[in-house]
Amino acid sequence: MQYKIIMGIALVGVMLSSCSSHKVYKESTMLSKPHAAPKINRATQQKYLDAINKVRAEARSCGSAGSFTTAAPLRWSRALYSAAYEHSNDMLKSNHLTHKGSGTKFDWTARVQRLNRGSHFKERIENNGYKQWKNIAENIALGSSTIDAVMLNWIKSDYHCANIMNPEFTDVGMAYTYKEGSKRSHYWTQNFAAHQ
DSSP: OOEEEEEEEEEETTEEEEEEEEEEOSOOOOOOOOOOOOOOOHHHHHHHHHHHHHHHTSOEEOGGGOEEOOOOOOEEOHHHHHHHHHHHHHHHHHTOOSSSOOSSTTOHHHHHTTOSSOOOHHHHHHHTTOOSEEEEEEEEEESOOSHHHHHHHHHTSHHHHHHHHOTTOOEEEEEEEEOTTOSSOEEEEEEEEEEO
């Protein structure tokens, strides 16, 4: 199996976030048991897509991750949204911020796949039905309460910016969860991918 992993952690304002990506040229053998993510309303879905594609429509420097020309608009993926929602919900309910799932009852993929450990974003993406991919990436964030704020913070962070601008990606799913009255209350996950 040939793969490449890029990981970074950034502290930007009040938002703590992290990103990760993979290139793998092997088909998944995981039997999908998708998370029952709530249906996202069309207006919210379009708002997320518009925010992401607006960033991709402009050439930009992503600092140490490189400079990018404009990139084609991404399409919404229900499977990537389900994986993103699963992880945002797990982070919120388990009070953690990392690409690794909590391994608790809130880590759906770890539970249904009987991993005996926290799930990895690659496993969540495959478990939620996005298979035969050639590139995947994940951005996560904590603290921002609006799509505009989280996108601004991500594009200020080199490797988050690079994930958003990567011209190889064709599909995206994004989810937001929050808990009122909590200091760690706003969790975001973006999953990017392209099929082989």
